[in-house]
Amino acid sequence: MIEISNLTKTLNKKNIISDFSFNARQQECLGLFGEGPDVKTMLLNLLSGSTQPTGGHIHIDGINAQTYPHKAKQVIGYQRFKDLSHPTMSVKAFLNYIAAIRGYHGAEKRARVEQAVTRLDLYPALNAPLDALCACTKRRVSVAQAILHSPAVLLLDEPTAGLAADQALSLKAFIRSLVQEMTVIISSRNSEELAELCTRALLIADSRLVADTPLPDLQRSSRHFQAVTLSADTPLDLLALAVLPGVAGIEEHRHAPGTVTVLAMPGHAIYPHIHTLIANRRWKINTLNLEPGRVNDVVQQLSQERSH
Amino acid sequence: MKLLPVIFKRQLANYASSPATYLSIALFLALSTMAGLYLHRWVEQDSGDLLVFFQWHPWLYLLLIPALTIRLWSDEADPGFADLMSALPITAAERVIGKFIAAWVVAGTALILSFPLVVAANYLGSADNGLIASQFAASWLLAGSYLSVGCFVCTLARQRVVIFILTIGLLLAATALSSWVDALERQAPIWIIDSLSALNPQSRFSTIDHGKFTLHDSLYFVSMIVAFLTATIVTLNYKLR
Incomplete structure (x- = not known):
């Protein structure tokens, strides 16, 4: 074409x-x-x-x-x-x-x-x-x-x-x-x-x-590919989240307390594990999102790599 | 050239939708009639042609033509609209010629609207209708050549006031060329004076006006139209680069 x-x-x-x-x-x-x-x-x-x-x-x-x-x-x-x-x-x-x-x-x-x-x-x-x-x-x-x-x-x-x-x-x-x-x-x-x-x-x-x-x-290629963002009114047990298989790290949101983003290692799916954890511990969760990957970050990162 | 009628119609609609067109045509007609009737006492002369009206046209066009040219490209005065046109499958030649013909037709309409004078001439005495037709043709050709100058000025400037003043200035310089020649008479070499007076639209116009509709005088106007329209098209094409 x-x-x-x-x-x-x-x-x-x-x-x-x-x-x-x-x-x-x-x-x-x-x-x-x-x-x-x-x-x-x-x-x-x-x-x-x-x-x-x-x-x-x-x-x-x-x-x-x-x-x-x-x-x-x-x-x-x-x-x-x-x-x-x-x-x-x-x-x-x-x-x-x-x-x-x-x-x-x-x-x-x-x-x-x-x-x-x-x-x-x-x-x-x-x-x-x-x-x-x-x-x-x-x-x-x-x-x-x-x-x-x-x-x-x-x-x-x-x-x-x-x-x-x-x-x-x-x-x-x-x-x-x-x-x-x-x-x-x-x-x-x-x-x-x-x-x-x-x-x-x-x-x-x-x-x-x-x-x-x-x-x-x-x-x-985004760091946030397959990441899961969840928020709750009560503080979450971050250690329990961190030891789940495939979890690469946890980011706390500065402006919204009680909201965390759990990053996944490349090639791992962490969503089912987190889902089971929530069900087992009976956490009261307000939102639970699976992220498609933050394209904005990737674009910025790649452009910066280029200009340096 | 398939799209010429589209541009022509659009430009004609543009003129028809603007009060300034009607106003300038009315002013042109009123001034030209008054000049003939009061300054030259046409009724008392019993001349059988309309020379006294038409000899003022080169000066009256200084009013009418700039008023028409500032609307020539007003469609594209907006940069968004002008850019849009550049992505459409239309050539600069089609746009320029289409717009020019529309303006020329409007100028022709202004001329035709002075038909009561022809009727009066025929009613009052024995009118030389062949001569009157040649005077109309000469005036229309003159309007065309002035319009082509205005068309070219439009590609150089975008603001209406600048277009208006530049066109008036250029046309004034051309119309008053004979006075320049007089001033240069003893100072400049003879070939400069000769070529200047050959370029003078006013002298060409007055020879046709007096009934000598020769090929080289009409070709002078046609070549002026072609030259300025070509310059406009070339400038537009250059601007797209």
Whole structure:
């Protein structure tokens, strides 16, 4: 679907992106992890064809994006981080305009716009000017114009940044449903959120591609993989927890007394043991969580290793 | 060039939705009619053409054209919107030419709206309609060449005030080129004066206005339009890098 080799971008004699190479298949969701939102935005800009690379090659859907930029742009949808605004255009006029530029007309154009409006639930805002919309609706319009033409590749730049929790949740559910249809590349500063959506992680640090791994591998390398967090009103018997088989250590939470995180040794599952211990001792537990691994920590650690 | 009609329609809708367009067209028509009727006493001259109205157009376009050009790229005044366009499968040429044609059509509409004068000329005496048609064509070509200058200025600046002032300045310099030539008459070599007066849109316009619709005068305006639009497209493409 996407093939990228030795992609380089230099701005003002400074390497923004140096020597990126990766591939993406259909129905894959790539997450761009790491510091530097401008680097990630630049990578998406290069992929979308709105900026030209200094060196390297981009093939999208078998099309060389440098030789046939027009053709490549037709199979890409791009939601930008920058908010849309226009003083007079309504949402409906805007989507119709984009659909017309995408080359649709007549009944097909109406059907395309209708479909996008339905999928993103934009009916209430249809006649409002773009400037009058709240950030959440603007983001939805932005996604709607990106999926209007059912692109093979969808680029999302910070799709959930600045949204309220419930809105972010519904947008995430929608993005997950899109992965069935197209290749999705998401950039986000919120690593945990990104981890929920993606199947593969690209870690960028210091303008380089540091790691390209399936997401489970990234989670597995976290210190907190298979860790169990439990909290109780009464102090817990930490010694009993520490001597359980496979326990690597215990972390007490400074800000929440009575809450501890039990770390597991690599390759061990400690959840059943802790569960039995609680049942035997009849502890009154408020919460008991198995952690999938803290991606944020891993990302930070890997980026720091790189810069040293 | 498949998307030209899309951009054209959008730009026309943009003009139609703005009160400034109607206001500037109305002002242009009122001033041009008043100049002919009161300054030159057209009714008393019994001339049969509309020369007295049209000879003011180069100066009146200084008002109309900048007012039209500041709306040319106002769709993309917002950086978010402009970036969005750069990721869409549309070429700079389609955008520039589509917008230019829309503005040119609006300028043409302003000209056509002065049709009562043609009716009056035919009613009051024997009008030379061929001459009047050539005067209309000349004025429309002049408007096109001024608009193409404005189109180019729009790629250099984003703020409306800057676009307005730059366009007025450039057009003023071009329109007043004949006075420059007069001032240089004895100081500069003859070839400079010759080339300057050949570049002067006002002298080209007045020859057509007097009824000599020659190929090289109309080609002068067409080549000016093509040159400035090409410069606009090249600048836009360069900016995308």
